[in-house]
Amino acid sequence: MPHTETHHERPTLVQLRDVHLSFGSNKVLKGVDLNVRQGDAVSIIGPSGSGKSTILRCINGLLAPERGEIVVGNTPVHALKTEADRIALRKRIGFVFQQYNLFPHLSVLENIVIAPTRILGTDRQTAEREARELLARVRLSDKADAYPGQLSGGQQQRVAIARALAMHPELVLFDEVTSALDPETVGEVLAVIRELVQDGLTCILVTHEMRFAEEVSHEIVFTEGGEIVEHGTPQTIFHAPRNPRTHGFINALRN
Amino acid sequence: MIESLLNAFIAAAKIIGLNYSFLLSAYERGPWLEGIGITIGLALLSIVSSLLVGIVVASLLTSGKPWLANPTRAFVELTRNTPTLVQLYCAFFVLNMLINQAVGGAQNNPLSAFAWVVIVLSLHYGAIHAEALRAGIEAVPKVTRESALSLGFSRSESLRYVELPLAMRFALPSLVNNLVNLVKSTALGSAIAVGEVTYASLMIWTQRDNVLELMIFIFLVYGILTLLVARAGSWLETHLRMPGYGH
Ligand SMILES: Nc1ncnc2c1ncn2[C@@H]1O[C@H](COP(=O)(O)OP(=O)(O)O)[C@@H](O)[C@H]1O
Numbered sequence: 040m041p042h043t044e045t046h047h048e049r050p051t052l053v054q055l056r057d058v059h060l061s062f063g064s065n066k067v068l069k070g071v072d073l074n075v076r077q078g079d080a081v082s083i084i085g086p087s088g089s090g091k092s093t094i095l096r097c098i099n100g101l102l103a104p105e106r107g108e109i110v111v112g113n114t115p116v117h118a119l120k121t122e123a124d125r126i127a128l129r130k131r132i133g134f135v136f137q138q139y140n141l142f143p144h145l146s147v148l149e150n151i152v153i154a155p156t157r158i159l160g161t162d163r164q165t166a167e168r169e170a171r172e173l174l175a176r177v178r179l180s181d182k183a184d185a186y187p188g189q190l191s192g193g194q195q196q197r198v199a200i201a202r203a204l205a206m207h208p209e210l211v212l213f214d215e216v217t218s219a220l221d222p223e224t225v226g227e228v229l230a231v232i233r234e235l236v237q238d239g240l241t242c243i244l245v246t247h248e249m250r251f252a253e254e255v256s257h258e259i260v261f262t263e264g265g266e267i268v269e270h271g272t273p274q275t276i277f278h279a280p281r282n283p284r285t286h287g288f289i290n291a292l293r294n
Numbered sequence: 295m296i297e298s299l300l301n302a303f304i305a306a307a308k309i310i311g312l313n314y315s316f317l318l319s320a321y322e323r324g325p326w327l328e329g330i331g332i333t334i335g336l337a338l339l340s341i342v343s344s345l346l347v348g349i350v351v352a353s354l355l356t357s358g359k360p361w362l363a364n365p366t367r368a369f370v371e372l373t374r375n376t377p378t379l380v381q382l383y384c385a386f387f388v389l390n391m392l393i394n395q396a397v398g399g400a401q402n403n404p405l406s407a408f409a410w411v412v413i414v415l416s417l418h419y420g421a422i423h424a425e426a427l428r429a430g431i432e433a434v435p436k437v438t439r440e441s442a443l444s445l446g447f448s449r450s451e452s453l454r455y456v457e458l459p460l461a462m463r464f465a466l467p468s469l470v471n472n473l474v475n476l477v478k479s480t481a482l483g484s485a486i487a488v489g490e491v492t493y494a495s496l497m498i499w500t501q502r503d504n505v506l507e508l509m510i511f512i513f514l515v516y517g518i519l520t521l522l523v524a525r526a527g528s529w530l531e532t533h534l535r536m537p538g539y540g541h
């Protein structure tokens with residue numbers, strides 16, 4: 040397990056307090072609390088529809104909770120009013136989606152440089168150099184000039200990770216990034232994420248890859264029905280869960 | 295050289311019973327050739343400005359702000375559901391007259407009949423382009439916009455760098471079709487005496503009995519221009535193709 044001695048001394052980067060959110064009459068989040076320390080990898084597991092993606096969308100301000108507090112660094116996300124404030128927040132947070140969502144009209148290289156050049160004002164040369172370094176890091180150096188439609192799912196997802204990293208985020212949210220992939224390409228994406236976690240990047244991962252979650256996470260959070268049922272170390276959640284609902288979920292997956 | 299070619303052409307046409315002798319009169323040939331130039335000018339200016347109008351109108355339609363989208367929607371519906379000719383009459387005989395009065399006489403009015411044709415065609419086809427672009431923008435998956443916003447793009451930057459380039463590709467076949475219609479609509483200029491090729495021909499055949507001869511030329515002029523637009527469209531389609539995407 041990747042626990043380091045300093046783990047408990049690191050400052051909190053993301054904090055959710057009693058977050059509530061509904062879509063119409065559908066109560067999706069019913070008082071979610073979450074704490075993520077700087078440099079931690081926290082995995083959120085739970086059945087489909089339990090609100091995992093909604094939690095991630097609240098953290099980067101794509102959705103606004105109707106009650107509760109969300110703080111990222113020193114930013115009170117729940118209190119942001121203007122588009123400019125939300126943009127400032129999103130620049131600091133990477134988001135990787137299940138469906139990759141690359142820009143299909145741009146080459147791989149352009150997909151990666153567009154945000155730093157257009158949003159951060161990075162000069163083209165620097166942005167391109169960094170993009171090539173990131174492509175090397177996700178082992179796709181030879182694909183700089185390809186278009187997303189020409190790549191496999193696993194390759195597209197690695198480009199999507201590189202695109203998020205190009206903004207130098209202090210936090211990256213991964214929403215079931217391997218769920219849409221062919222089984223043989225899942226491993227290459229997980230390998231990239233594993234390295235990011237080892238490098239100390241703060242990550243929140245929604246995932247169904249239980250073995251991977253157990254291996255890389257500092258903490259596991261189990262959600263069901265819009266609530267955090269239980270959270271703890273991977274050891275606790277996967278091998279000695281206290282809550283019978285957690286127990287049921289883990290067991291159902293095992294069989 | 296040109297003179298002898300012209301003579302040979304006129305002689306050859308005479309054999310099959312077509313009278314192109316107006317080409318020998320500089321007094322008639324000049325305005326007629328100028329008419330072709332005016333048609334091309336009307337088409338080029340209206341193509342460019344109708345596309346700009348289309349982009350602005352589509353952005354307003356999809357802005358999600360009712361106070362922008364609703365008046366724009368009303369403009370689009372009004373424009374699409376009235377004849378272009380009526381709009382041109384309305385602009386030239388009503389608006390232009392009001393401007394004349396306001397600036398103290400036609401001599402102070404900077405807007406010519408030519409300018410009114412460009413304005414009316416740009417607004418009319420701009421509204422039609424906007425509908426095609428709006429459909430294109432709505433065909434962009436919601437998650438694609440979300441990923442642009444998540445990177446830190448503003449709503450308008452996402453539109454400019456991601457959604458419109460995609461919408462443009464989705465809408466390209468409709469846009470090209472609209473532009474072909476626009477080229478043909480430049481003939482409406484003849485209704486307010488703009489000397490484009492239709493009007494110039496009309497001036498000649500009222501003097502001579504050569505309607506058929508001029509009709510053949512008119513067909514050729516519009517045929518070539520619309521062909522060029524269609525060609526440019528398919529070049530763009532090839533050029534903008536997204537490798538591996540969809541088709
Ligand atoms: N944009 C939306 N509009 C309405 N309902 C939504 C929307 N997004 C999610 N939901 C609903 O919220 C619930 C939780 O969704 P989600 O957070 O995506 O769950 P998970 O990621 O855990 O599968 C589901 O019932 C889903 O139907």
Ligand SMILES: [Mg+2]
Pocket residue numbers: 091092093214215
């Ligand atoms: Mg989800």
